[in-house]
Amino acid sequence: MKVEKCPECGSKNLGRGEFSGYACMTVCNAAGKPGFRGSAVQAVVCSDCGLILELRVKQPHKFAPKDR
Numbered sequence: 001m002k003v004e005k006c007p008e009c010g011s012k013n014l015g016r017g018e019f020s021g022y023a024c025m026t027v028c029n030a031a032g033k034p035g036f037r038g039s040a041v042q043a044v045v046c047s048d049c050g051l052i053l054e055l056r057v058k059q060p061h062k063f064a065p066k067d068r
């Protein structure tokens with residue numbers, strides 16, 4: 001479902017951003033320690049109140065729990 005307005009303030013001024021580089025979501029190993037593989041995270045942000053409406057990794061398959 002696509003987010004079209006902020007549930008907090010009702011604003012429709014939504015922007016998109018991305019966490020990448022050192023702020024990317026890193027895949028944890030079986031012991032719960034972060035490893036080297038990771039994915040950038042896309043975010044939808046309300047540009048009026050600053051609420052983050054949506055966070056989504058760009059490569060979700062990297063997080064599949066294949067060790068379990």
Ligand SMILES: [Zn+2]
Pocket residue numbers: 006007008009010011046047048049050051
């Ligand atoms: Zn808002």
